Amino acid sequence: MTDTSTAVAAVSARGLSKHYGDTVALDSVDFDIPANTICGLFGRNGAGKTTLMSILTAQNFASSGQAWVFGEEPYENPRALSRMCFVREGQRYPDDARPVHAFAAAELFFPNWDAEFAQQLIAEFRLPLKTRIKKLSRGQLSAVGVIIGLASRAEITFFDEPYLGLDAVSRQIFYDRLLADYAEHPRTIVLSSHLIDEIADLIERVLVVDDGALVLDEDADDLRGRAVTVVGNAKAVDEFVAGREELHRESLGPVASSTVLGTIDDADARLLEQLRLTTSTVSLQELIVRFTQHADQTGALR
Template sequence: MTLPSETTSAVSARGLTKRYGRKTVLDAVDFDIPENTICGLFGRNGAGKTTIMSILTAQNFATSGNAWIFGEEPYENRRALSRMCFVRESQKYPDDAKPVHAFAAARMFFPNWSDDLADQLIDDFHLPTTTRIKKLSRGQLSAVGVIIGLASRADVTFFDEPYLGLDAVARQIFYDRLLADYAEHPRTVVLSSHLIDEISNLIERVLVIDDGRIVLDEDAEDLRGRAVTVVGAESAVNEFVDGREEIHRERLGPVASATVLGALTHTDRERLRELNLTTSAVSMQELIVRFTQHADATGTTAEQHATAPRGAFR
């Protein structure tokens, strides 16, 4: 089955479902990731992130529904598979393999492989290329995956948290090299990560999965302006948030803070001053966490939030 050309994206899914016995890991998932986009795939452990990526890369089978890479199903599709690179934290290598062997194999598989970029990254990460992979530290093992993912320059690259073994300096090198090479060689990159704030400035698209369902699918720039936290006397906070969609609240004595969805207007800011309330920005990580908690509590997805009347889910 081929996805109709008018709806073709780099990565697409319709009704994607995966069950193991009675357990539903993915529940009729729909999404599209545009070509030449860095997309963050977020969710708690066990939410379904790795399952999605495994199905998209033909390393797992869906129970029902469809997945496409540039409009083509990936299973037994040599053309589609050659356009993808999937790097995961638990990547396995032969016992006697060395990084130099892994890079030589990648060079043969990925048509856009860059030796120059691989060599630069090997130097950046101080990676010993002739040491057996099973003897490498966790950080060095992560570096092997990161180098393959970046130097492959595949049309679609999935990173399933392979960089968690890197220290903060090495992760920053990864982010910097990713952005620099992406600017010169645009492609679609999907980053699965728990370090949401750390990669928030990299991503252009946000997908959040929770309990097998997509609860947020949005342009990152739009998401950044979706919410604000209002702080002050609880009575004043109550007055301001009345009729708005509140997704989180905290209290400390007579002071309350409420996180509400929606951009502030000029009138809103005047009202905040009148009520002696202050505001603070909501980080992408906090917003995603709050949105996920809110969806758990209400059973409401992001699409339903977008179309529902204001205040409907308070």
């Protein structure tokens, strides 16, 4: 569903940096997110994900570098800002605001707002419309943001941990509705999440930020094929791994498990059989964790 033919990327950054005194929140980040793509933005707490999204949506300033939305700088640009929706954890509302007020305001701001879709989501999330937002549970507050993010149908929607407090059923409703509506109304969606395995089947592109630096920017399908885990006798594992780049290793007595970069070709398959080693696929979550750890150790990903 990714539209790679689009001349101008939906979101771009070049040399994007943000410093708070001596603290580096973002360190010269470069990337392009194609239009009509679901992109996963991952990283540990404090890695710089929220700072990045805040700059892209003109809610924060970059210390240096540039960011563009459909080729335009977003800051003080009403046209660019009207094309984006930023759903963030802990969104603040006036003390007397109720969900019905939040949705009415969203309808005025977002030109593609779908009121019927919003009502459907309100019913599915069982959201009380007349309760003050400050009295809502954490899950109900998250549902307000999720509904706005989906029903806005903005050309670019950023979800920053949008489902904290949602139970498993509500999170699945979110994933199902997002994917179905994206299929009917393609747009660019950036999902920042720690629940990588839960959204692995949704995302088409992966960005990973670690300690302010972009350590991974890759098509999700390509990333899934970049590593394999080999398990068996430790000496046999050593023989197979020799000359390959190892992301992670675990040992238990004479048995070792090694996750290495690369795919398995016919010659590798014959060697694995000869060494009596088995292989297993690496989940997207494990890949991202291992790549991040590897970046910490080597300073770069190859």
